[in-house]
Amino acid sequence: MVAAIAFGAWFWIRQSRSDPRHALIYFAAIAGALLGAKIAYLLSEGWLHTDPDTRLLHWLTGKSVTGALLGGWLAVELAKKITAYTETTGDRYALIVPPGLILGRLGCLSHGCCQGIACDLGPFSTHGLDGTANWPAVPIEITFNALALLALLLLRHRKLLPGQHFHLYLFAYGLFRFAHEFLRATPKPFLGLSGYQLLSLLLAAAAAIAFFIRARKASPPSPEFPKIDK
Numbered sequence: 001m002v003a004a005i006a007f008g009a010w011f012w013i014r015q016s017r018s019d020p021r022h023a024l025i026y027f028a029a030i031a032g033a034l035l036g037a038k039i040a041y042l043l044s045e046g047w048l049h050t051d052p053d054t055r056l057l058h059w060l061t062g063k064s065v066t067g068a069l070l071g072g073w074l075a076v077e078l079a080k081k082i083t084a085y086t087e088t089t090g091d092r093y094a095l096i097v098p099p100g101l102i103l104g105r106l107g108c109l110s111h112g113c114c115q116g117i118a119c120d121l122g123p124f125s126t127h128g129l130d131g132t133a134n135w136p137a138v139p140i141e142i143t144f145n146a147l148a149l150l151a152l153l154l155l156r157h158r159k160l161l162p163g164q165h166f167h168l169y170l171f172a173y174g175l176f177r178f179a180h181e182f183l184r185a186t187p188k189p190f191l192g193l194s195g196y197q198l199l200s201l202l203l204a205a206a207a208a209i210a211f212f213i214r215a216r217k218a219s220p221p222s223p224e225f226p227k228i229d230k
Contacts, residue, residue, distance in 0.1 A: 004100035028079035036071015040064035044195025090166030174204025
């Protein structure tokens with residue numbers, strides 16, 4: 001996670017040397033992401049840990065990627081309003097997030113957390129600390145983010161949908177995470193859904209709305225028909 005934050009800071013500040021507000025916006029994004037990650041975890045499953053011997057450890061270490069995306073996005077929009085920054089920043093953030101999540105998920109992979117459901121896929125399975133064969137949830141998410149990064153680089157290279165890349169990523173990640181969550185070993189207390197799935201739907205819906213709002217603003221106005229005098 002520290003490596004992901006350091007990479008993001010290096011990339012963002014390197015790409016944004018022309019305006020000192022860029023650094024403030026980035027660090028606001030980090031603060032919002034950390035806060036969102038913690039709140040989302042506590043709402044999704046933190047409240048289920050009631051054992052007094054272990055709950056504090058869970059509460060201190062638990063984080064949510066989906067909550068981080070929501071919190072970071074909101075913090076960026078707020079920071080832009082406070083600093084009166086009106087240019088779009090999403091395309092640059094879209095290039096930061098997938099590598100950052102890949103780095104973070106490598107930590108999950110080495111630590112043995114964020115496992116999938118019990119599922120023996122032979123050499124494709126991952127194994128928890130107890131040796132149980134599980135669905136490769138972390139490698140699947142790493143693969144998703146690697147493919148997303150390639151798609152974003154292609155959009156950037158061909159100059160397609162400028163200003164919309166972050167919205168597209170958030171929408172795709174929200175749908176991916178909602179579907180993939182069924183194969184992850186997370187508590188699902190909300191009518192068979194996890195809190196992360198509800199947040200994923202919220203993320204995808206918000207990204208879709210933001211996409212269409214920006215597309216409408218960017219589209220040229222309809223020509224007015226001349227009035228005919230009678």
